[in-house]
Amino acid sequence: xxxxxxxxxxxxxxxxxxxxxxxxxxxxxxxxxxxxxxxxxxxxxxxxxxxxxxxxxxxxxxxxxxxxxxxxxxxxxxxxxxxxxxxxxxxxxxxxxxxxxxxxxxxxxxxxxxxxxxxxxxxxxxxxxxxxxxxxxxxxxxxxxxxxxxxxxxxxxxxxxxxxxxxxxxxxxxxxxxxxxxxxxxxxxxxxxxxxxxxxxxxxxxxxxxxxxxxxxxxxxxxxxxxxxxxxxxxxxxxxxxxxxxxxxxxxxxxxxxxxxxxxxxxxxxxxxxxxxxxxxxxxxxxxxxxxxxxxxxxxxxxxxxxxxxxxxxxxxxxxxxxxxxxxxxxxxxxxxxxxxxxxxxxxxxxxxxxxxxxxxxxxxxxxxxxxxxxxxxxxxxxxxxxxxxxxxxxxxxxxxxxxxxxxxxxxxxxxxxxxxxxxxxxxxxxxxxxxxxxxxxxxxxxxxxxxxxxxxx
Amino acid sequence: xxxxxxxxxxxxxxxxxxxxxxxxxxxxxxxxxxxxxxxxxxxxxxxxxxxxxxxxxxxxxxxxxxxxxxxxxxxxxxxxxxxxxxxxxxxxxxxxxxxxxxxxxxxxxxxxxxxxxxxxxxxxxxxxxxxxxxxxxxxxxxxxxxxxxxxxxxxxxxxxxxxxxxxxxxxxxxxxxxxxxxxxxxxxxxxxxxxxxxxxxxxxxxxxxxxxxxxxxxxxxxxxxxxxxxxxxxxxxxxxxxxxxxxxxxxxxxxxxxxxxxxxxxxxxxxxxxxxxxxxxxxxxxxxxxxxxxxxxxxxxxxxxxxxxxxxxxxxxxxxxxxxxxxxxxxxxxxxxxxxxxxxxxxxxxxxxxxxxxxxxxxxxxxxxxxxxxxxxxxxxxxxxxxxxxxxxxxxxxxxxxxxxxxxxxxxxxxxxxxxxxxxxxxxxxxxxxxxxxxxxxxxxxxxxxxxxxxxxx
Numbered sequence: 001x002x003x004x005x006x007x008x009x010x011x012x013x014x015x016x017x018x019x020x021x022x023x024x025x026x027x028x029x030x031x032x033x034x035x036x037x038x039x040x041x042x043x044x045x046x047x048x049x050x051x052x053x054x055x056x057x058x059x060x061x062x063x064x065x066x067x068x069x070x071x072x073x074x075x076x077x078x079x080x081x082x083x084x085x086x087x088x089x090x091x092x093x094x095x096x097x098x099x100x101x102x103x104x105x106x107x108x109x110x111x112x113x114x115x116x117x118x119x120x121x122x123x124x125x126x127x128x129x130x131x132x133x134x135x136x137x138x139x140x141x142x143x144x145x146x147x148x149x150x151x152x153x154x155x156x157x158x159x160x161x162x163x164x165x166x167x168x169x170x171x172x173x174x175x176x177x178x179x180x181x182x183x184x185x186x187x188x189x190x191x192x193x194x195x196x197x198x199x200x201x202x203x204x205x206x207x208x209x210x211x212x213x214x215x216x217x218x219x220x221x222x223x224x225x226x227x228x229x230x231x232x233x234x235x236x237x238x239x240x241x242x243x244x245x246x247x248x249x250x251x252x253x254x255x256x257x258x259x260x261x262x263x264x265x266x267x268x269x270x271x272x273x274x275x276x277x278x279x280x281x282x283x284x285x286x287x288x289x290x291x292x293x294x295x296x297x298x299x300x301x302x303x304x305x306x307x308x309x310x311x312x313x314x315x316x317x318x319x320x321x322x323x324x325x326x327x328x329x330x331x332x333x334x335x336x337x338x339x340x341x342x343x344x345x346x347x348x349x350x351x352x353x354x355x356x357x358x359x360x361x362x363x364x365x366x367x368x369x370x371x372x373x374x375x376x377x378x379x380x381x382x383x384x385x386x387x388x389x390x391x392x393x394x395x396x397x398x399x400x401x402x403x404x405x406x407x408x409x410x411x412x413x414x415x416x417x418x419x420x421x422x423x424x425x426x427x428x429x430x431x432x433x434x435x436x437x438x439x440x441x442x443x444x445x446x447x448x449x450x451x452x453x454x455x456x457x458x
Numbered sequence: 459x460x461x462x463x464x465x466x467x468x469x470x471x472x473x474x475x476x477x478x479x480x481x482x483x484x485x486x487x488x489x490x491x492x493x494x495x496x497x498x499x500x501x502x503x504x505x506x507x508x509x510x511x512x513x514x515x516x517x518x519x520x521x522x523x524x525x526x527x528x529x530x531x532x533x534x535x536x537x538x539x540x541x542x543x544x545x546x547x548x549x550x551x552x553x554x555x556x557x558x559x560x561x562x563x564x565x566x567x568x569x570x571x572x573x574x575x576x577x578x579x580x581x582x583x584x585x586x587x588x589x590x591x592x593x594x595x596x597x598x599x600x601x602x603x604x605x606x607x608x609x610x611x612x613x614x615x616x617x618x619x620x621x622x623x624x625x626x627x628x629x630x631x632x633x634x635x636x637x638x639x640x641x642x643x644x645x646x647x648x649x650x651x652x653x654x655x656x657x658x659x660x661x662x663x664x665x666x667x668x669x670x671x672x673x674x675x676x677x678x679x680x681x682x683x684x685x686x687x688x689x690x691x692x693x694x695x696x697x698x699x700x701x702x703x704x705x706x707x708x709x710x711x712x713x714x715x716x717x718x719x720x721x722x723x724x725x726x727x728x729x730x731x732x733x734x735x736x737x738x739x740x741x742x743x744x745x746x747x748x749x750x751x752x753x754x755x756x757x758x759x760x761x762x763x764x765x766x767x768x769x770x771x772x773x774x775x776x777x778x779x780x781x782x783x784x785x786x787x788x789x790x791x792x793x794x795x796x797x798x799x800x801x802x803x804x805x806x807x808x809x810x811x812x813x814x815x816x817x818x819x820x821x822x823x824x825x826x827x828x829x830x831x832x833x834x835x836x837x838x839x840x841x842x843x844x845x846x847x848x849x850x851x852x853x854x855x856x857x858x859x860x861x862x863x864x865x866x867x868x869x870x871x872x873x874x875x876x877x878x879x880x881x882x883x884x885x886x887x888x889x890x891x892x893x894x895x896x897x898x899x900x901x902x903x904x905x906x907x908x909x910x911x912x913x914x915x916x
Binding site: 031035163165198199359361384386388440 | 489621817819846847875876892894
């Protein structure tokens with residue numbers, strides 16, 4: 001590309017009604033401020049590089065609480081406060097080992113990581129032959145006699161045919177979420193899954209597995225997608241290979257942690273609360289840049305931007321750094337629990353950014369028909385900033401409990417193509433985030449929060 | 459993000475008319491084929507890693523011609539042929555040097571590259587004091603007396619306020635394109651420009667400058683954005699610094715090169731030609747992954763996909779690897795020249811992908827009102843694949859000469875946020891391209907070419 005001038009991108013919107021004209025001017029100011037002076041990327045650098053991985057219960061999670069508390073004060077929030085909650089404290093321990101053991105005594109090492117919340121292996125590890133399946137139906141067909149005493153390998157590839165990769169993740173999630181519990185029911189002694197990843201590489205992707213209380217908890221690991229292919233190929237050769245793996249993870253007692261809440265007080269309806277946030281915890285393998293440092297720094301950007309532009313919201317805005325989304329959701333639950341008992345306050349709207357810091361494409365909304373009709377009228381205001389769709393349905397894991405109280409919910413919908421390349425893997429680092437893409441998300445979030453705080457949700 | 463299921467992404471389109479239903483099925487097959495078996499990324503790997511930088515006239519450009527010729531044959535094109543054209547042969551020579559020279563005898567080296575098509579410095583380099591300006595108006599105000607004998611430094615930052623970065627590029631382009639010629643008019647002996655880049659880093663970005671025949675050609679280099687900031691800061695200190703730079707580039711005699719054209723013959727209207735392409739040449743500093751290896755491999759993907767699905771187009775499809783877009787546009791000119799003299803053929807439509815291999819957001823169209831009305835009816839067919847807008851106005855540098863003959867033109871519009879981070883710099887490498895994003899572009903291009911070849915442009 002040498003030179004190309006696309007006249008098509010001239011901002012349109014001449015036909016808008018008067019209120020929208022004023023809103024579009026405010027939103028343009030918000031965009032200009034963030035594009036010129038935005039600090040989201042610098043704050044993300046601190047979360048990623050100075051603090052690092054922030055799994056619930058870790059020292060880094062505590063440092064992230066301190067940092068965002070201090071930062072939101074410094075930005076000029078009217079109040080910053082903590083909401084205490086007890087969180088699970090899972091630790092990975094020493095790095096995992098895994099090897100294919102060949103009958104001739106040689107071995108081949110595999111790139112793996114323990115699944116979040118999983119139990120560790122015995123001290124000497126697990127050694128067993130491996131049964132590969134691609135579905136629960138295959139497992140069932142094999143039955144307990146064939147599975148008992150073996151390691152089950154769920155080699156289910158994220159379906160590339162879903163254009164939106166979140167659908168492919170939703171489809172494949174069952175094997176990570178329930179695979180270990182279901183395989184244990186059939187007598188398996190361990191589980192390996194193909195990483196939930198949209199690309200082929202050497203990085204295993206972690207994420208929680210969900211044991212069932214009545215079923216024995218067995219150790220569970222994820223293989224990198226490349227190594228899942230290698231193991232599958234070796235198994236097809238029908239030589240008597242076994243696999244050894246050793247994990248050193250365990251669940252410790254719950255520890256005290258916090259949501260961090262920064263507030264801009266509403267001038268007219270201070271008891272109507274507009275919530276916006278991301279989750280502060282991240283997996284221990286990664287810097288948690290896209291998941292979900294991005295959502296945190298984009299949300300905080302609303303405070304600094306509104307202060308810089310002297311925007312005084314009519315309703316109270318709460319910027320929330322939720323704790324423990326990844327392996328317990330205790331922060332989200334706590335926020336809703338406190339909201340439920342605050343009878344003088346009405347939690348009218350909540351927005352979460354937890355789908356990566358990529359170029360935004362839209363918002364999804366879970367709200368009443370009349371609320372949605374109103375919200376859809378705003379859509380034109382977002383088009384100059386890359387939003388092309390308002391989707392029916394959308395939220396975030398941390399705000400979902402608020403939804404049950406009747407709060408209207410929204411989720412930022414960024415481009416999804418690269419998210420599951422890095423999600424829950426050591427490749428989710430600052431360098432995988434584009435400054436401008438991150439800013440565009442922050443602009444659209446700030447614009448939506450502006451409108452929600454200005455007009456409410458009646 | 460632990461788990462999120464967005465029902466909003468279920469494919470819609472139930473209400474479409476019958477022809478569109480059939481078209482939507484064909485397009486779904488195209489998408490499935492590319493998402494499952496697409497070879498675009500593998501072909502891009504060969505262009506980037508095995509062949510490498512492919513500036514017009516270079517041995518690598520010749521190898522790229524051979525590779526794409528062979529590849530399109532292998533894919534099953536009915537015919538593959540070359541269109542000979544003479545191209546400029548500019549060579550960079552030995553790596554450039556540049557330094558700030560301090561009065562105390564120390565120096566600081568600067569990261570620079572010569573602008574494309576620029577003349578080299580004398581053997582001993584240029585040493586002079588530097589006059590920094592931010593606009594041509596400032597230059598004019600200073601006037602020839604103050605500029606004569608100095609190096610002019612155009613420190614114009616790409617305007618971050620343009621949401622679409624191509625607009626910022628269009629706005630800043632003048633300093634690279636015309637800066638050296640205009641500064642020479644005022645007696646400058648050399649020009650430095652701030653790289654046309656949307657990010658702050660240490661990589662200079664090249665690209666053509668356009669001399670004017672009647673004005674002395676002076677050497678011109680681009681500084682990395684970081685070094686432009688450093689130089690500007692040093693100049694503000696008002697100590698008597700000078701700058702030394704030495705470039706070793708020169709323009710050699712034109713050499714013979716080629717467009718490569720792969721054809722799928724139309725079954726019903728073989729003389730109506732639908733053209734699709736990208737440019738095969740790239741700057742010598744970079745692998746040319748986004749610019750424009752992506753456009754080339756996406757275009758070739760149409761041949762392999764149509765063959766795999768046994769789609770026989772009603773009109774003839776020509777997949778064109780244009781030569782010399784970067785520093786001469788001779789390939790595009792030659793293609794149009796041959797088209798003009800082929801009186802039995804009608805070049806009805808041409809699509810170019812030359813804005814990066816990022817997630818597609820839309821297409822821009824330059825066509826008659828009635829053609830556009832027809833094209834806009836297709837828009838719904840593209841929405842499941844990430845297209846959110848059809849823009850009025852759009853083309854590509856290589857197909858523009860066809861447009862002058864009345865051919866309807868289109869340009870793929872990918873997300874623009876990251877393009878100018880890497881454009882014309884050594885960071886434009888395969889690793890900067892996402893497999894899925896590249897494929898989505900190819901899918902939408904193949905769909906558009908399918909529709910154009912099926913329905914024509916009447």
